[in-house]
Amino acid sequence: MSLLELKNISKIYGDLHALDNVSLNIEKGEWIAIMGPSGSGKSTMMNIIGCLDRPSTGEVIFDGKDISKESRRRLTELHRDKIGLVFQQFHLINYLNAVENVMVAQYYHSMPDEKEALAALERVGLKDRAKHLPSQLSGGEQQRVCIARALINSPELILADEPTGNLDEANENIVLGIFRQLHKEGTSLIVVTHDPEVGEEAQRIVRLDHGKITSDRKNEGFKG
Amino acid sequence: MFLRMVCGTFYRQWKKMLMIALTVALGASIATAMLNVMLGVGDKINEELKTYGSNITVVPQSESVISKLYELDEDVRYDYLKEESVNELLTIFWANNIVDFAPETDTTVTLDGNEVRLIGSWFNHHLEFIKKGTTYQRDTGLVNLRSWWDIKSGKWLDEQELNGTDYCMVGETLANEKKLSAGDTIRVKGEHGTKELEIVGIFESGDDEDKCIFTTVTAVQELTDTSGLIKKIEVSAITSPDDELAVKAAKNPSLLTGDEYDLWYCTAYVSSICFQIQEAVPEAAASAVRQIADSEGKILEKTELLMSLITLMSLIGATLGISNLVTSGVMERSQELALLKAVGAKNGQITRLVLTETILTAVVGAVAGYFMGYAFAQIIGQTVFNSSIEMNGMVAFIVAVLIVLVTLVGSIPAIRLVLRLRPSEVLHGGH
Ligand SMILES: Nc1ncnc2c1ncn2[C@@H]1O[C@H](COP(=O)(O)OP(=O)(O)OP(=O)(O)O)[C@@H](O)[C@H]1O
Numbered sequence: 001m002s003l004l005e006l007k008n009i010s011k012i013y014g015d016l017h018a019l020d021n022v023s024l025n026i027e028k029g030e031w032i033a034i035m036g037p038s039g040s041g042k043s044t045m046m047n048i049i050g051c052l053d054r055p056s057t058g059e060v061i062f063d064g065k066d067i068s069k070e071s072r073r074r075l076t077e078l079h080r081d082k083i084g085l086v087f088q089q090f091h092l093i094n095y096l097n098a099v100e101n102v103m104v105a106q107y108y109h110s111m112p113d114e115k116e117a118l119a120a121l122e123r124v125g126l127k128d129r130a131k132h133l134p135s136q137l138s139g140g141e142q143q144r145v146c147i148a149r150a151l152i153n154s155p156e157l158i159l160a161d162e163p164t165g166n167l168d169e170a171n172e173n174i175v176l177g178i179f180r181q182l183h184k185e186g187t188s189l190i191v192v193t194h195d196p197e198v199g200e201e202a203q204r205i206v207r208l209d210h211g212k213i214t215s216d217r218k219n220e221g222f223k224g
Numbered sequence: 225m226f227l228r229m230v231c232g233t234f235y236r237q238w239k240k241m242l243m244i245a246l247t248v249a250l251g252a253s254i255a256t257a258m259l260n261v262m263l264g265v266g267d268k269i270n271e272e273l274k275t276y277g278s279n280i281t282v283v284p285q286s287e288s289v290i291s292k293l294y295e296l297d298e299d300v301r302y303d304y305l306k307e308e309s310v311n312e313l314l315t316i317f318w319a320n321n322i323v324d325f326a327p328e329t330d331t332t333v334t335l336d337g338n339e340v341r342l343i344g345s346w347f348n349h350h351l352e353f354i355k356k357g358t359t360y361q362r363d364t365g366l367v368n369l370r371s372w373w374d375i376k377s378g379k380w381l382d383e384q385e386l387n388g389t390d391y392c393m394v395g396e397t398l399a400n401e402k403k404l405s406a407g408d409t410i411r412v413k414g415e416h417g418t419k420e421l422e423i424v425g426i427f428e429s430g431d432d433e434d435k436c437i438f439t440t441v442t443a444v445q446e447l448t449d450t451s452g453l454i455k456k457i458e459v460s461a462i463t464s465p466d467d468e469l470a471v472k473a474a475k476n477p478s479l480l481t482g483d484e485y486d487l488w489y490c491t492a493y494v495s496s497i498c499f500q501i502q503e504a505v506p507e508a509a510a511s512a513v514r515q516i517a518d519s520e521g522k523i524l525e526k527t528e529l530l531m532s533l534i535t536l537m538s539l540i541g542a543t544l545g546i547s548n549l550v551t552s553g554v555m556e557r558s559q560e561l562a563l564l565k566a567v568g569a570k571n572g573q574i575t576r577l578v579l580t581e582t583i584l585t586a587v588v589g590a591v592a593g594y595f596m597g598y599a600f601a602q603i604i605g606q607t608v609f610n611s612s613i614e615m616n617g618m619v620a621f622i623v624a625v626l627i628v629l630v631t632l633v634g635s636i637p638a639i640r641l642v643l644r645l646r647p648s649e650v651l652h653g654g655h
């Protein structure tokens with residue numbers, strides 16, 4: 001069953017086509033890697049899928065409804081309720097400690113619940129770091145806090161933009177392990193990456209270049 | 225959580241917040257000081273006016289006409305007013321605006337071979353009478369009308385304590401010349417006899433009255449054989465400053481339209497009070513002493529205008545300052561706010577966060593400013609009006625409303641910025 005469908009999406013900045021007539025269908029529970037050179041429009045696509053931005057033309061069908069014309073307010077609600085975001089850089093609020101950073105997402109979603117937030121940190125292996133400020137955490141740990149924050153409201157879809165871009169091997173493996181776990185639980189995953197190794201973990205690999213999809217193939221080596 | 229985030233901002237941007245608090249404090253203090261002085265100053269001016277003595281004199285018709293026509297000071301044919309006419313002042317519409325009054329009569333007497341002016345008046349007279357079933361009473365006299373007298377020795381003549389009427393107060397110049405002091409008895413010779421007056425006090429007035437003797441009305445009446453008669457009444461009334469209507473009415477009240485006449489009659493202009501006194505005492509002519517009262521009114525108006533302008537300017541300044549500070553504060557943490565949007569905060573929620581921080585800061589500033597303003601008002605009161613200025617409860621309320629307005633208006637640009645903030649742009653791949 002289709003979770004999300006992009007239909008002839010374009011995003012145009014001035015005369016730059018960051019996305020050029022892109023169509024993509026994402027099934028429920030699917031794990032997709034999006035790959036491509038820098039500037040090919042990966043982040044732009046993530047923003048549109050994540051309801052942070054609207055396409056210049058085209059339709060975004062989420063759960064059977066076209067959301068590309070929805071109000072910003074509605075989009076905010078949608079992405080808050082259904083989507084968890086992990087950004088290209090570790091965006092944490094630097095005066096809140098790890099568990100509070102997770103709780104911010106709860107706060108704007110429903111009610112902050114420290115127990116739940118701690119449980120989410122435990123999932124990413126950071127329970128003992130809960131009271132540390134971002135500046136007291138390593139890059140990998142910060143990224144895991146971001147993932148915990150993305151998980152906290154049990155989203156249907158997790159969007160991760162270069163989640164391992166700045167991580168070493170060990171941390172990369174931890175993050176991938178979390179993704180595998182999420183995939184098993186039935187969460188849909190879209191992971192943007194440069195790294196072929198990370199790409200190869202996914203069920204399906206989509207390549208972007210100059211705003212166009214150049215290939216879209218099933219990953220034979222998927223270990224599921 | 226909300227609180228935690230608000231605190232986080234205070235912790236991180238405390239310099240900015242301090243600046244906002246200071247800006248608000250400055251605006252609030254100036255507004256508080258100016259409004260308090262403005263509201264307090266009307267009463268202050270009226271007190272001043274009282275200390276400058278009477279602003280209306282009531283004289284017999286004929287004298288008024290003659291001395292005005294020929295500008296004669298001497299050799300005018302004096303007519304008299306009845307002493308009871310004084311009572312009428314308490315029966316007119318504006319009686320409550322009449323703060324003090326005293327009848328006056330005078331004569332020239334000889335003291336040790338020199339001619340001296342002897343003035344009879346009330347010092348601390350208790351007036352009480354019944355008219356048409358209503359009891360009127362008032363304590364009034366020179367004690368109030370000459371409040372600036374400096375008693376050099378002895379004390380004020382106390383009509384209610386002393387027996388009889390043969391007492392007097394002597395001006396300092398005359399007292400020095402004749403080597404008189406309190407407790408002495410002087411012998412004065414008038415047209416209709418001589419009198420021995422006991423000196424109760426020596427005063428310094430700072431004008432011609434320093435060469436005169438003040439005694440009771442009865443004493444002068446006996447010396448001049450004019451029992452029950454007086455020459456004039458001095459009145460000190462609280463009046464509204466003259467405006468166009470008052471000027472028009474002063475020329476000729478009969479030229480006013482019905483409505484204008486009613487408005488004029490029911491406003492405490494000097495001219496309408498005079499008019500009413502004349503209605504009550506037909507044989508008298510009441511006229512305004514165009515002294516300080518008039519120009520004070522004008523100055524008061526101008527001062528109030530100036531102070532309103534200063535208040536307005538300071539508030540505009542505060543608004544601009546706040547808008548600058550809040551906007552740059554929001555700009556500094558646009559990343560953070562965009563992130564909040566990206567994790568699901570709605571515009572309204574972020575606006576609330578920013579406004580809460582700003583308003584909390586403003587409240588601290590406003591409270592500090594209010595007390596600073598209190599101090600300013602006292603300084604202004606002491607230096608300009610020589611008295612403390614009472615704090616008006618209204619002012620606290622007005623200032624609170626103004627500061628809330630200033631803060632909200634000042635936050636508008638920042639909030640527009642918040643609304644424009646697109647998480648996709650700020651967080652875009654983080655290039
Ligand atoms: N707000 C914007 N205004 C104008 N141009 C933009 C804007 N955002 C992105 N672009 C342009 O759109 C193109 C696609 O950008 P995008 O961030 O999607 O690339 P990307 O594939 O994520 O690259 P990277 O791998 O470096 O993160 C780029 O050329 C970028 O300069």
Ligand SMILES: [Mg+2]
Pocket residue numbers: 042043044088161652653
């Ligand atoms: Mg990118």
